[in-house]
Amino acid sequence: xxxxxxxxxxxxxxxxxxxxxxxxxxxxxxxxxxxxxxxxxxxxxxxxxxxxxxxxxxxxxxxxxxxxxxxxxxxxxxxxxxxxxxxxxxxxxxxxxxxxxxxxxxxxxxxxxxxxxxxxxxxxxxxxxxxxxxxxxxxxxxxxxxxxxxxxxxxxxxxxxxxxxxxxxxxxxxxxxxxxxxxxxxxxxxxxxxxxxxxxxxxxxxxxxxxxxxxxxxxxxxxxxxxxxx
Amino acid sequence: xxxxxxxxxxxxxxxxxxxxxxxxxxxxxxxxxxxxxxxxxxxxxxxxxxxxxxxxxxxxxxxxxxxxxxxxxxxxxxxxxxxxxxxxxxxxxxxxxxxxxxxxxxxxxxxxxxxxxxxxxxxxxxxxxxxxxxxxxxxxxxxxxxxxxxxxxxxxxxxxxxxxxxxxxxxxxxxxxxxxxxxxxxxxxxxxxxxxxxxxxxxxxxxxxxxxxxxxxxxxxxxxxxxxxxxxxxxxxxxxxxxxxxxxxxxxxxxxxxxxxxxxxxxxxxxxxxxxxxxxxxxxxxxxxxxxxxxxxxxxxxxxxxxxxxxxxxxxxx
Numbered sequence: 001x002x003x004x005x006x007x008x009x010x011x012x013x014x015x016x017x018x019x020x021x022x023x024x025x026x027x028x029x030x031x032x033x034x035x036x037x038x039x040x041x042x043x044x045x046x047x048x049x050x051x052x053x054x055x056x057x058x059x060x061x062x063x064x065x066x067x068x069x070x071x072x073x074x075x076x077x078x079x080x081x082x083x084x085x086x087x088x089x090x091x092x093x094x095x096x097x098x099x100x101x102x103x104x105x106x107x108x109x110x111x112x113x114x115x116x117x118x119x120x121x122x123x124x125x126x127x128x129x130x131x132x133x134x135x136x137x138x139x140x141x142x143x144x145x146x147x148x149x150x151x152x153x154x155x156x157x158x159x160x161x162x163x164x165x166x167x168x169x170x171x172x173x174x175x176x177x178x179x180x181x182x183x184x185x186x187x188x189x190x191x192x193x194x195x196x197x198x199x200x201x202x203x204x205x206x207x208x209x210x211x212x213x214x215x216x217x218x219x220x221x222x223x224x225x226x227x228x229x230x
Numbered sequence: 231x232x233x234x235x236x237x238x239x240x241x242x243x244x245x246x247x248x249x250x251x252x253x254x255x256x257x258x259x260x261x262x263x264x265x266x267x268x269x270x271x272x273x274x275x276x277x278x279x280x281x282x283x284x285x286x287x288x289x290x291x292x293x294x295x296x297x298x299x300x301x302x303x304x305x306x307x308x309x310x311x312x313x314x315x316x317x318x319x320x321x322x323x324x325x326x327x328x329x330x331x332x333x334x335x336x337x338x339x340x341x342x343x344x345x346x347x348x349x350x351x352x353x354x355x356x357x358x359x360x361x362x363x364x365x366x367x368x369x370x371x372x373x374x375x376x377x378x379x380x381x382x383x384x385x386x387x388x389x390x391x392x393x394x395x396x397x398x399x400x401x402x403x404x405x406x407x408x409x410x411x412x413x414x415x416x417x418x419x420x421x422x423x424x425x426x427x428x429x430x431x432x433x434x435x436x437x438x439x440x441x442x443x444x445x446x447x448x449x450x451x452x453x454x455x456x457x458x459x460x461x462x463x464x465x466x467x468x469x470x471x472x473x474x475x476x477x478x479x480x481x482x483x484x485x486x487x488x489x490x491x492x493x494x495x496x497x498x499x500x501x502x503x504x505x506x507x508x509x510x511x512x513x514x515x516x517x518x519x520x521x522x523x524x525x526x527x528x529x530x531x532x533x534x535x536x537x538x539x540x541x542x543x544x545x546x547x548x
Contacts, residue, residue, distance in 0.1 A: 054522065054523070054524065055528065056528075057524060057525035057527060057528035058522065058523045058524040058525055058528060059522075059523050060520060060521070060522045060523070061520065061521045061522075062519065062520050063519040063520070064519075065519060067518060067519060071518075072518055075518040076518075079514055079516045082514045083514060083516075104518060104519070106515045106517065106518055106519065106520075106521065107518065109515055110514045110515055110516075113511060113512075113513065113514055114514070116511070116546075138521075139523070140512045140515060140521055143511075143512055144511060144512065146509075147509050147511060147546050150509065151546075152486075153481075153484075153485075153486030153487070155481075155486075169523065171525050171527075172523065173525065173526060174510055174511075174512050177509065177510055178509040178510065181507050181508065181509050182509075184507060185494065185505065185507055186481055186486075187481075188482065202527070203525055203526055203527045204526050204527075205526070205527065206526075209507075212503050213503075213507055216503055216504055
């Protein structure tokens with residue numbers, strides 16, 4: 001369900017700009033993903049994404065782009081750093097990847113996750129929103145942005161983000177759990193919490209915690225019902 | 231050239247103009263310290279009080295930007311002494327002075343400024359604004375937190391009764407201080423005060439449970455003593471939970487800040503079944519052009535989604 005927008009010519013132009021910038025070694029100036037003021041220019045959503053069901057229980061999001069070898073290697077280097085918890089160093093490498101390949105979505109998602117881990121909510125939000133400007137229905141970007149919105153008290157936006165991820169794949173267990181937590185702790189919508197916890201428990205059958213959470217929500221709903229009954 | 235003119239014509243009527251032009255020229259040239267010193271001169275020489283006041287502030291700001299914090303502090307302190315009005319600006323500068331003392335590790339000077347802010351604001355009558363309320367509330371929070379720290383640091387060692395009386399007295403003082411903060415009606419400070427009220431009760435409960443037991447008790451007497459201590463401590467923990475939960479009510483009116491999040495964190499410890507619930511992040515994708523999601527309940531579910539997608543499944547902090 002990831003949407004196809006934009007046209008092929010625009011895409012080719014974007015890649016040409018990125019490649020030229022890379023060859024000139026002046027990526028910071030030429031990249032369409034950054035400008036002098038540090039704000040993101042309008043990013044057009046791209047058409048070369050495919051979201052394919054992978055059997056009944058999954059999906060694959062693929063970007064059909066040509067990636068220069070150095071960019072791929074640097075991305076792998078960034079991933080290694082991030083997984084070693086060298087977050088700040090990983091961010092530097094990711095930013096360099098994004099400057100050279102501004103059309104790629106996943107480095108922007110990873111950058112958002114990295115900023116979120118450091119508690120840089122504003123930078124995380126900016127990066128994840130930029131990823132979604134390219135791929136409006138990317139479930140991972142939607143899930144991570146939902147978390148950032150919740151952390152910054154924007155509960156309605158968080159809910160919308162999780163719900164959009166679930167509209168892409170209703171069994172995306174991350175968004176199910178996160179929507180449940182949001183409804184339970186932050187917006188006091190117990191039916192929503194129960195529905196999403198139960199859906200999550202139906203998928204992640206070996207999570208004992210959520211069984212306790214479901215029981216807790218049911219108890220509170222019963223208590224609330226008893227209170228409202230004359 | 232302007233400096234030469236000023237030196238050679240110390241009584242000339244255009245001398246003050248030369249100083250102003252020098253101040254601006256140095257500022258434009260990025261010579262902040264030189265510019266600050268010229269603005270300071272303007273402040274000293276100008277006849278118009280408005281010009282004197284503004285030049286003093288500009289000079290202070292420029293010293294601060296130039297990293298010359300002692301000169302900046304000297305001018306800001308001069309400003310608050312000479313210009314108590316307008317109140318809002320004076321309090322703003324005093325708050326800055328307080329922060330500079332704090333950064334320099336001068337605790338007593340820091341607190342003196344905070345106390346002055348609270349007093350001046352309380353007496354400001356119609357000059358009070360939402361900003362002055364915020365500055366006074368924030369200052370008062372810092373001062374009241376000291377009471378909490380003092381209360382918290384007192385352990386219930388023997389002689390128990392003596393220490394208990396002292397701790398109870400400190401608890402009452404801290405609670406009264408935090409209650410007063412709510413009157414400022416500043417959401418962030420209200421949330422902070424509520425957090426500390428809850429933590430005050432909680433600390434009292436914890437301190438009772440950790441208190442030094444009297445020596446010389448038989449096993450049976452000690453067991454009975456333990457029961458009594460637990461019974462005494464329990465209502466304070468219950469009160470702590472109730473007050474932390476009051477903080478969560480702020481979310482219902484759209485307030486969510488670090489204090490509300492901290493109350494939630496404490497509740498997660500006190501009532502884990504109810505509150506220890508965190509979101510999960512997918513984590514770093516780890517593949518530059520593809521994300522593959524497989525549900526944990528897929529037929530090949532013995533291979534986890536994490537292995538397939540490189541997900542970290544990280545719990546998220548508040």
